[in-house]
Amino acid sequence: MTITPDDVHHVAKLARLNFNEEEVARLARDLGDILQHASKIAELDLAGVEPTAHPIKLKNVWRPDEVRPSLTPEQALANAPAAEENKFRVPRILEVEDSEE
Amino acid sequence: MRARTAAGIVASIRSGEATATATIATHLAEIERTDGEIRAFLEVLGDLALEQARAVDDGEVTGPLAGVPVAIKDVLCMDGIATTCGSKILDGWRPPYTATAVRRLIESGAIPIGKTNMDEFAMGSSTENSAFGPTLNPWSTQHVPGGSSGGSAAAVAAGHVPVSLGSDTGGSIRQPASLCGVVGMKPTYGRVSRYGLVAFASSLDQIGPFSQTVEDAALIYVAIAGHDPMDSTSLPEPLGDPVGALSRGIDGLRFGVVTELAGDAIDPEVAAVFAAVTEGLGAREVSLPSFTHALSAYYLIAPAEASSNLARFDGVRYGLRIDADDTTTMMCRSREAGFGPEVKRRIMLGTYALSAGYYDAYYGQAQKVRTLVANDFARAFEEFDILLSPTSPTTAFEIGERAADPLAMYLSDLCTIPANLAGIPAISIPAGLDSKGLPIGLQLMAPALEEERLFAAAAEIEARIAFDAKPNLLGAGT
Numbered sequence A: 001m002t003i004t005p006d007d008v009h010h011v012a013k014l015a016r017l018n019f020n021e022e023e024v025a026r027l028a029r030d031l032g033d034i035l036q037h038a039s040k041i042a043e044l045d046l047a048g049v050e051p052t053a054h055p056i057k058l059k060n061v062w063r064p065d066e067v068r069p070s071l072t073p074e075q076a077l078a079n080a081p082a083a084e085e086n087k088f089r090v091p092r093i094l095e096v097e098d099s100e101e
Numbered sequence B: 001m002r003a004r005t006a007a008g009i010v011a012s013i014r015s016g017e018a019t020a021t022a023t024i025a026t027h028l029a030e031i032e033r034t035d036g037e038i039r040a041f042l043e044v045l046g047d048l049a050l051e052q053a054r055a056v057d058d059g060e061v062t063g064p065l066a067g068v069p070v071a072i073k074d075v076l077c078m079d080g081i082a083t084t085c086g087s088k089i090l091d092g093w094r095p096p097y098t099a100t101a102v103r104r105l106i107e108s109g110a111i112p113i114g115k116t117n118m119d120e121f122a123m124g125s126s127t128e129n130s131a132f133g134p135t136l137n138p139w140s141t142q143h144v145p146g147g148s149s150g151g152s153a154a155a156v157a158a159g160h161v162p163v164s165l166g167s168d169t170g171g172s173i174r175q176p177a178s179l180c181g182v183v184g185m186k187p188t189y190g191r192v193s194r195y196g197l198v199a200f201a202s203s204l205d206q207i208g209p210f211s212q213t214v215e216d217a218a219l220i221y222v223a224i225a226g227h228d229p230m231d232s233t234s235l236p237e238p239l240g241d242p243v244g245a246l247s248r249g250i251d252g253l254r255f256g257v258v259t260e261l262a263g264d265a266i267d268p269e270v271a272a273v274f275a276a277v278t279e280g281l282g283a284r285e286v287s288l289p290s291f292t293h294a295l296s297a298y299y300l301i302a303p304a305e306a307s308s309n310l311a312r313f314d315g316v317r318y319g320l321r322i323d324a325d326d327t328t329t330m331m332c333r334s335r336e337a338g339f340g341p342e343v344k345r346r347i348m349l350g351t352y353a354l355s356a357g358y359y360d361a362y363y364g365q366a367q368k369v370r371t372l373v374a375n376d377f378a379r380a381f382e383e384f385d386i387l388l389s390p391t392s393p394t395t396a397f398e399i400g401e402r403a404a405d406p407l408a409m410y411l412s413d414l415c416t417i418p419a420n421l422a423g424i425p426a427i428s429i430p431a432g433l434d435s436k437g438l439p440i441g442l443q444l445m446a447p448a449l450e451e452e453r454l455f456a457a458a459a460e461i462e463a464r465i466a467f468d469a470k471p472n473l474l475g476a477g478t
Helices: A005-014 A021-043 A073-077 B006-014 B020-038 B046-057 B100-107 B150-157 B174-179 B214-224 B268-279 B289-312 B327-338 B341-354 B360-383 B406-413 B417-422 B451-465
Strands: B041-044 B069-073 B111-116 B163-168 B183-186 B206-211 B255-258 B284-286 B386-390 B426-433 B439-445
Touching: A005 A021, A005 B341, A021 B289, A021 B341, A021 B360, A021 B406, B006 B020, B006 B214, B020 B041, B020 B046, B020 B069, B020 B111, B041 B150, B046 B111, B069 B150, B100 B111, B100 B163, B100 B214, B111 B150, B150 B163, B150 B174, B150 B206, B163 B183, B163 B214, B174 B183, B174 B426, B174 B439, B183 B214, B183 B451, B206 B214, B214 B426, B214 B451, B255 B360, B268 B386, B268 B426, B268 B439, B268 B451, B289 B341, B289 B360, B289 B406, B289 B417, B341 B360, B360 B386, B360 B417, B386 B451, B426 B451, B439 B451
Parallel strands: B069 B111, B069 B163, B255 B284, B255 B386
Antiparallel strands: B041 B111, B163 B206, B183 B206, B183 B426, B386 B439, B426 B439
């Protein structure tokens, strides 16, 4: 199972992570090793086996659509790195392509 | 130091033999005496604990656990108290609410005395992935306590507290319990509310107790378990009476030993101690063939779910922010600076496994293996009432020994992972020591919702093993 540096860059972009070239090389190797191990699963013939997303059989747990106690704006913003007018302040948002590091 | 149990502390406070204040003071002194070396705690809540102790002594706070000091893994939120999850990305973060499991302990009179160290975001089997340095094993400070709940396990083993809370996604309660010679229990998925547990893998995570005795584990379990409207994966089924079940004994119970968790996969000294216990129970072998693939399935499912759960740590609403001119760069820089290498590795692995073109081959297949594991358990539980295995293939390894080899580290969870995949309850109890004096754990597994049976069997086997070894910590205290 070969993971290339390009694969690593692509996945890093999806995961919003930065890596230097040494880390990219190490990740390519580590992910390759782990996926090599896991690829035995890819080879199993499991046609007809239902996937399990969740170990218990609960479904669609509802509650009445009533307002209940929740965080105040002050509480919600208490840990904010930057806040303004009851909102979280962030830097400008660009098209993803423009912001490649 | 004379080991104190939660049950013993409750009794001595009720009888007037001891006060809660003196109890908390004694435990704080023991933390002071040895935690400089062990480093189980990230934060000690001395003033808060003494204040709550006074409330118990004044009769303002009562409850079945009144006066019992408890350590809380730092993955659980407490309102206004720093919660780091062992990570720099949450350094200094103060949650605006308290986890249901912690709140229920406080309501039962227990007294949180500190937040314990852990592998970052619960990812690890040694507590070496903590951004704040490793916790050491009280039995030997050259060795790891296990992980990810290493701090909570070590705090009980070292006598800092009689009981603590941890979380278990692939074995993170049971494996450190085994390596630290204490009891560690993972309930059925959904028995304990995950509200206030910082999520790692939402379909696998469960909160559970560490303790010196099976009885104490049962006392903590009934205090924290039960339906919670704040967690939509929380089960409505009643708990029954696990504490009452402790004296039930094992008459008529059929014990099975899992073939795939024996043989070459297990260290010979561990296997020998395990065999000695299981022979006395008339246990028979049973094969669960899907277990061969359980580890691989877990290391696709858990990182995949983690990659989604950890997307929230982006520097926007809380936690570390490294500024930049645009938001995407800010997010990348914040996550780069805030996450450690193992967390990054797992996020990358999970993102890859879920990405277009790979989803079916990896995550989709892993979910099917999960069905096979659940089916194998269901089949085995038709013929057996309790399944047994060693908790960990080895005893504690040395600090640094596996840190550079992710796959070797992942093998630590071989025996514990299947129970998380199937959502069934499991417990580790101390079974003996190896030739280096390091603890060996025995794992019991029961069908979903059968905690009464699990605790009954564990209590009986605990009594038969009569494990009474204690770590020699910097010379024993009083």
